[in-house]
Amino acid sequence: MLLGIFLLWVLLRSPLLPTVADSVLFFAENLVRILQELLNWLMGVPAGLKLNVPLNFALGKFFLYHIYLWKGYIAILLMPNLAPLLLCIALVGIGGVSFQLSMLSDLMGLLTFHMYCFYVYAARLYFLMFYAVRSLFRLFRGKKWNVLRERVDSCSYDMDQLFAGSILFAVLLFLLPTVLMYYAVFTSLRVAVIVIQSTLSALIGFINSSPVYPVILWLRQAPATKGNIKYTILSSSQSNCIWLSMELETASLENILQHSFPACQERAARCTYFRPLLTSLLQGELVGSAGLFGKRDN
Amino acid sequence: MAWKKILYERQSYADNYVDHTFLDELKKNVNTHTYRFWPTVIESGVITQQLSSIVLFVAAFAFMNADKLSLKAVFLLSGTAAVLGYAAYRCICVSTATLPAISSFNVIEESQTKRSVTDDLKTAILFLALAYGLSPILHTLTESISTDTIYAMTAAMLFGNLVLYDYGPNAAMVSGTVSFNAAMFASVCIASRLATEWHTFATVTLAVEMFALMPILRRKLKARYGWHVQVGMTLLLNTAAFLSLCELYPPCAVIFLIIFIFITFGCPLWLIRIQPLKDNIHGPWDEASCDTEVPTHL
Numbered sequence: 001m002l003l004g005i006f007l008l009w010v011l012l013r014s015p016l017l018p019t020v021a022d023s024v025l026f027f028a029e030n031l032v033r034i035l036q037e038l039l040n041w042l043m044g045v046p047a048g049l050k051l052n053v054p055l056n057f058a059l060g061k062f063f064l065y066h067i068y069l070w071k072g073y074i075a076i077l078l079m080p081n082l083a084p085l086l087l088c089i090a091l092v093g094i095g096g097v098s099f100q101l102s103m104l105s106d107l108m109g110l111l112t113f114h115m116y117c118f119y120v121y122a123a124r125l126y127f128l129m130f131y132a133v134r135s136l137f138r139l140f141r142g143k144k145w146n147v148l149r150e151r152v153d154s155c156s157y158d159m160d161q162l163f164a165g166s167i168l169f170a171v172l173l174f175l176l177p178t179v180l181m182y183y184a185v186f187t188s189l190r191v192a193v194i195v196i197q198s199t200l201s202a203l204i205g206f207i208n209s210s211p212v213y214p215v216i217l218w219l220r221q222a223p224a225t226k227g228n229i230k231y232t233i234l235s236s237s238q239s240n241c242i243w244l245s246m247e248l249e250t251a252s253l254e255n256i257l258q259h260s261f262p263a264c265q266e267r268a269a270r271c272t273y274f275r276p277l278l279t280s281l282l283q284g285e286l287v288g289s290a291g292l293f294g295k296r297d298n
Numbered sequence: 299m300a301w302k303k304i305l306y307e308r309q310s311y312a313d314n315y316v317d318h319t320f321l322d323e324l325k326k327n328v329n330t331h332t333y334r335f336w337p338t339v340i341e342s343g344v345i346t347q348q349l350s351s352i353v354l355f356v357a358a359f360a361f362m363n364a365d366k367l368s369l370k371a372v373f374l375l376s377g378t379a380a381v382l383g384y385a386a387y388r389c390i391c392v393s394t395a396t397l398p399a400i401s402s403f404n405v406i407e408e409s410q411t412k413r414s415v416t417d418d419l420k421t422a423i424l425f426l427a428l429a430y431g432l433s434p435i436l437h438t439l440t441e442s443i444s445t446d447t448i449y450a451m452t453a454a455m456l457f458g459n460l461v462l463y464d465y466g467p468n469a470a471m472v473s474g475t476v477s478f479n480a481a482m483f484a485s486v487c488i489a490s491r492l493a494t495e496w497h498t499f500a501t502v503t504l505a506v507e508m509f510a511l512m513p514i515l516r517r518k519l520k521a522r523y524g525w526h527v528q529v530g531m532t533l534l535l536n537t538a539a540f541l542s543l544c545e546l547y548p549p550c551a552v553i554f555l556i557i558f559i560f561i562t563f564g565c566p567l568w569l570i571r572i573q574p575l576k577d578n579i580h581g582p583w584d585e586a587s588c589d590t591e592v593p594t595h596l
Contacts, residue, residue, distance in 0.1 A: 052439065139479070162482075166483060167436075170483050174439045
């Protein structure tokens with residue numbers, strides 16, 4: 001919280017806010033320009049690979065039109081509202097720097113929304129093609145997926161199913177590399193954005209669970225940090241009962257830290273998520289920011 | 299105590315003991331079929347017919363590529379052939395149905411699903427519409443792939459068609475589905491190399507006629523009319539293939555002739571020569587097998 005207020009003061013006092021707004025706008029426009037150049041590169045001969053020309057052209061034009069719409073969106077919706085938005089982010093620092101970081105993460109999500117859209121289009125198209133090619137390859141071999149037994153069984157197809165199936169298989173197989181290229185490019189962009197957002201999220205989690213408050217309490221020997229009970233035997237008088245004095249002792253620092261760390265350990269244990277992620281990427285299933293580092297805890 | 303071949307009484311011998319009468323039950327070459335020369339030669343026509351239909355298809359492509367065969371001629375030929383062939387097929391079906399139904403072959407035909415003329419017409423329209431709609435895509439499908447790769451793939455697929463074709467035996471390798479699909483894949487590969495979309499459409503339709511419809515007609519004719527028609531078809535197809543190869547590339551025609559003579563005369567001679575060397579042993583130790591197969595028209 002102190003950090004947040006500090007950042008807020010820094011942002012409000014210095015003439016930093018307009019420059020930050022300008023740099024954010026510059027970042028957004030740069031992003032669009034880079035994406036346009038990327039698409040033009042894909043529509044040509046990307047990395048020396050020769051893709052299917054009509055499909056390449058169609059996909060490239062489709063995405064370029066989307067970028068054209070996005071430019072309009074930035075000009076109309078974002079530009080006038082950018083300075084107040086940044087002011088909001090700075091003001092929210094009252095709640096602590098974690099608030100500002102999360103708003104920064106959301107702002108980043110807003111600015112890269114077009115990349116998210118592209119990723120979803122490309123992923124859906126690739127998923128559909130991959131699924132179709134897999135199923136038609138089974139038809140090519142004369143087999144079928146048995147839903148009841150969940151295995152591949154032989155199947156005697158009719159002549160018209162075979163006609164349509166083998167021609168569609170050839171067409172989709174030859175068109176797959178083009179779609180795969182687009183999918184790979186947009187997925188890597190999206191994964192980069194997800195990595196940045198997840199890093200921010202991890203940072204926020206770390207800040208949230210960092211034991212600043214307990215340590216400060218411990219330093220002040222506040223009543224909340226009392227851990228042990230210490231009994232001292234007072235000089236016993238001749239009476240039958242023993243008089244004890246009870247004192248509450250401050251717990252040791254390692255005790256306090258141990259109590260506040262389980263959340264961090266849990267997060268570290270959940271980072272082994274890569275194999276299912278790789279499989280879903282290869283098959284074209286959508287991956288979200290929740291899938292990269294385990295569920296976001298709030 | 300003499301050993302009895304039973305297991306329900308305890309004997310002083312081991313359970314798997316056999317005595318000297320064991321090999322009396324050995325029989326040699328019980329189910330061996332003795333081949334005679336001329337019937338085998340006639341039956342080998344099935345293989346050469348399929349080979350020559352493949353050769354005719356490739357020759358048609360080569361002629362279209364070299365502009366020696368006009369598009370109209372291809373359409374006319376394939377159209378008339380399809381109509382005539384279908385009419386012949388229907389006549390044979392009708393005449394088979396009116397024969398005295400003693401032969402088990404008729405029983406098979408009755409039990410299969412009766413396809414009416416409307417069903418066949420629907421399949422034909424479906425196929426023509428699909429091929430016509432997909433021919434622009436098919437035309438530019440393999441533009442970015444080098445010609446050598448295309449030729450290699452086509453050759454491999456057609457070879458697969460030849461090897462896996464359903465010539466009649468109940469072997470595990472036979473797979474009518476895969477051979478037809480391989481032929482269609484090959485036709486899509488090679489059709490995309492031609493000049494216009496109409497050429498592509500013509501090639502794909504021709505491929506369907508030669509690899510799907512003609513085998514059905516050939517089997518029907520052979521079943522109905524016996525060996526005269528079989529010999530006639532073999533000679534007709536092979537002469538057509540030989541002549542087109544002569545026109546195209548004479549050394550290939552010579553190779554084709556050599557292969558034809560080898561398959562038609564050389565292989566039966568070889569088979570009959572090594573038939574006496576056959577040494578199958580049968581006995582009560584064999585696995586039980588059920589004889590549920592319906593005897594074929596041979």
